[in-house]
Amino acid sequence: MVQISHIPLYRTLTFKVSIALIAFFILNGVLLVLWNQADIMNDLEIDIQTAYRTTALEITEEIENPETDINDMSVFFDSLSQYYPGMELFLVAPDGEIQEHGSYVPSQLINSHVSIDVIDSFIQADTSDYPIEIAIPTATDLDFVFSAAALGSPTDPYAYVLVTMVEGGEDVVVSWWEEYGVILTRTILFSIIIAGFAGIIFWYFLTRRVQNVAQAVQNYRAGDSRFVLNDEASDEIGHVAMHVGDMMERIDAMFGELGRKEKMRTELLASVSHELQTPLTVMQGNIETLVEHREKMSEADLSMKLSAVYSQVRHMSALIDDMFDVAILETGQMRINAEPFPMVELVEDVLQSYALLLEQSKITVERDFPESIQTVNADPLRIRQVIRNLLSNAIKFSSPGGSIRITTEVKSNEILSFRIEDTGVGIAEDDIGKIFESFYRSKQQLEKTVKGTGLGLHICQHILKLHNSTLEVKSRLDIGSTFSFDLKLYKEVVTI
Secondary structure: OOOOOOOOHHHOHHHHHHHHHHHHHHHHHHHHHHHHHHHHHHHHHHHHHHHOOOHHHHHHHHHHOOOOOOOOHHHHHHHHHOOOOOEEEEEEOOOOEEEEEEEOOOOOOOOOEOOHHHHHHHHHOOHHHOOOEEEOOOOOOOEEEEEEEEEEOOOOEEEEEEEEEOOOOOOOOOOHHHHHHHHHHHHHHHHHHHHHHHHHHHHHHHHHHHHHHHHHHHHHHOOOOOOOOOOOOOOHHHHHHHHHHHHHHHHHHHHHHHHHHHHHHHHHHHHHHHHHHHHHHHHHHHHHHHHHHOOOOOHHHHHHHHHHHHHHHHHHHHHHHHHHHHHHHHOOOOOOOOEEEEHHHHHHHHHHHOHHHHHHHOOEEEEEOOOOOOEEEEOHHHHHHHHHHHHHHHHHOOOOOOEEEEEEEEEOOOEEEEEEEEOOOOOOHHHHOOOOOOOOOOHHHHHOOOOOOOOHHHHHHHHHHHOOOOOEEEEEOOOEEEEEEEEEEOOOOOOO
């Protein structure tokens, strides 16, 4: 029974959309407040500038009044500031240089210049151009509305009076629509925008992705698997898309495996037919000769013919065994019956069975076995099959006068390593990665016309995998090959 995993609430699409809507409405409220506050501040600045637009002109008239006694302009400006709390007074030269300044609250000049262009624009402007702001010389990054007037000739003043204002103004009486209509309009506008944006989010995170999954399934049903699901989100739809994608991949893999096995069956039939045809032909020819000309044959010829028939029978038997092993391997029915046995004794037994063939091939065998008994825990019948196959290949691909070296070595007191080295033709580098495939025969094997189905190493690799081991190979052309694998040593459990 498949256990269905549940997605945490914080990963669900509902949670994400809810958070998004909450964030949007909060943002809507904040923007409306800021927008309305900006309008209020703008209106307040217009009111202040309108109410005190003549303040600088009044100061210039007092400065230019002959009855005004000005001994020290600095002291004069400080005294004037007492009558204008919340404002700062500046005497500005025609080049923008501040010559004097005064304020009700003590302050210090940070910038000794102001923009004459801004002052001139205020003098020439009317109230429809308000608010007009200027940078405060006694503060950083602050712009305030102001009042300004020229001293001397309006066309050629010798100085300006600048008055910056930070508070004041008059109450403004407006209608209900003028006060709330703009906010209501903006709220409706923002709600429409937010609703549209939420719709886009739902489409992007929900509708579009569901349509992609449905389109992929529809295309797959029509036999087109090129449409790939790339939804990597961790919410419900991403969860579904992942499982649908996995399901399609598993179905493709199953069909691919079925196709591969069908191809293997076809190749197996073709290969079996070819491999069986040769020994059957040889056997048929020899048996016909024996049946028709037995009386005329010498004992030596008779023995030779019978030996040839026997050899072909053994070849067919080995071929049928290999086919049977491949069949049970492909169906996963091969089982390993592990038991402790001495490895060296098994190797010696295999060597004894090949003694005659080794003598006929004039190949010497070097043994590198330790004196201690090396007991491994494995299936002796299957390990014998692996060693027989490796030894048979070493003999086949070694020239007369060659040598084979067999080594067993204990590693880390838990692993026994088996290694067989030959001085044969070797394996090309391009073929090394393919020799474990079924029915594969290397170029050297074909050139030497060595009999074989290309199943031996394939079977050996599968047998060793069932023992949690791997058949390794190192080879160089015209020098030889080395095959090796590891097995677990048997450790007797002592009970007290």
